[in-house]
Amino acid sequence: MSSVASRLKAGIVGSLLIGGCLLSFWAGRMTADGTAANLEREGGKPLVSETLREQLGSRDVGTEQPAKAAAAGEERARPTNVFPSARSERELSRQREAFRELAFSDPERAFALAERAASRIERKALKEAAFEGWGARDPEAAIRFALEQDIAEQDSALKHAMLGAAEQPGSLLAVYSQLADDETFPTHLEKAAERGVCEALLTNGHFEEAVAFAGESASRSQSQSMLRQSFSTWARWEPETALVAALDLQRRADRELASEVALGSWSQSDPGMLAEFAAELPEGEVREQALRKSLSSWVSQDPAEAAxxxxxxxxxxxxxxxxxxxxxHPYLAERRPEVALGWAESLWDAGLRADAVSRVVKQWAATDRQAAVAYLKGTDELSLLERRELLALFGERMAFGIDGEAR
Incomplete structure (x- = not known):
């Protein structure tokens, strides 16, 4: 009995140790005999399409191995979920990265595991990651499999397959070219696919390729939309290079659109840097446009530094x-009108200067009429007529000598 008890005790301890080891592995480490069972839904319906199996050239998952397991009497219960459910965006982000890496080496397994996610949100996120990983390894297979998805999922699947494929921009563009020439390509996805290529190239930092691709679009409106997106993104990362590229475009309309977008993006991300760059440019339309955009944005973001x-x-x-x-600026106009007047007097354009001075004086009079009147009596920034009109508006009647001085 003691030997039986000892063997029984050892067996229990061994089982607990083995069970603990198995639980320490999440979906990634299924045994060879259990792979087929874990890749099937209840009822024996494969999780992965026959087309996917053919494209991967993999073993006959879902038929051969379960048969072996059944013959040996070792078929195990299928789990409802083979990896921990994410409880936060951070965990889901880590899972996405893990699935992306898994799909690069074993896409069939990645998609099968993604289908077993606990929630719709996780399932969608993990399938998108799987498409990205597979797209990075085999752009054509991933993109064609994306087109097999249900209509509701095609757009997202195609977008993420292209996102991964864009790590090899030449391969992505070659696959897209094949699709565009394929008469069976779904017409409702044509524009989405074209935008997807552009977005994928931009996300991966292939800005020149994205611009070239945008310029080749058969649709003029689509081309301009992609050019706008391309230069807006490019200018956030490489503003000077993007602007130079925009000014080198052959078509005038494209050149004007791209330079405006690049300047606008740069003026938002680093207006001070753009102002310094623009100040060194030769006189001309580009210099004026760059300074106008950069200074307006700079004053809005950091008025003291811009001043x-x-x-x-x-x-x-x-x-x-x-x-x-x-x-x-609201602060100067409301609280420091005398400082605002100093800047108004610095305006180069005489018409703008007179309008700005008159406007600030009116605002000043609302809070300090006496100071505003005193300013009008002594300034030469406004004509006699303008000064008289403003003084009359404030209830003051003042005579001026021939020299313009108040009497």
Missing amino acids: DWLATREPAKELDAGLLALVN
Whole structure:
């Protein structure tokens, strides 16, 4: 009895140890005999399509191995879920990365595991990751499998397969070219696929390829939309290179659109850097446009820094946008009108200067009428007529001598 008890005890301990080891592995480490069982739904319906098996050239998953297991009397109960359910965005992000890596080496297994996710959100996220991983390894197979998905999932599947495929931009473009020439390619996906290629190239940092691809679109509106997206993204990462590329475009309409978008994107991400760059450009439309966009944005983001930079510059037409932004800044207009007037007086354009000075004086009079009147009596920034009209507006009647001085 003691030997039997000892063997029984050893067997229990061994079973617990083996069970603990098995539980320490998540979906990734299924045994060879259990692979087929874990890749099937209840009822024996394969999780992975026959087309996918053919494209992978894999073993006959779902038929041969379960037969062996059944013959040996070792077929195990199929789990409802073979990996831990994500409980946060952070965990889901880690799972996505794991599935992306798994799909690169074993896409069939990745898709099978993704189908067993506990929730619809996880299932969608993990399948998208699987398409990305497979697309990076075999762009054509992944993209064609994406087209086999249900209509509701095709767009997303195609987008993520292309996203992975864009790690090899030449391969992605070659596969897209084949699809575009294929008469069986779904017409409702044509524009989405074209946008998907452009987005995938941009996401992977292939900006030049994205611009070239956008310019080749048969649809003019689609081409301009992709050009806009391309230069907006490119200018966030490589603003100077993007602007130079925009100015090198052959078609004038494309050149104007791309340079405007690149300047706009750069002015939002780093307006100070753009202002410094623009100040070194030769006089012309590009310099004026760059300074106008950069200074307006700079004043909005950091008025003190922009004011310091403008204070070191001589008045010039292309600086007026920045000066006007300072004049109209809510803080100066409401709390420091005398400072706003100083910037208004620095405007290069005489018409803009007179309008700005008049506007600030009116705002000033609303809070300090006496100070505003005193300013009008002594300033030469406005004509006699303008000064008289403003003083009359404030209830003041003032005579001026021939020299323009108040009497």
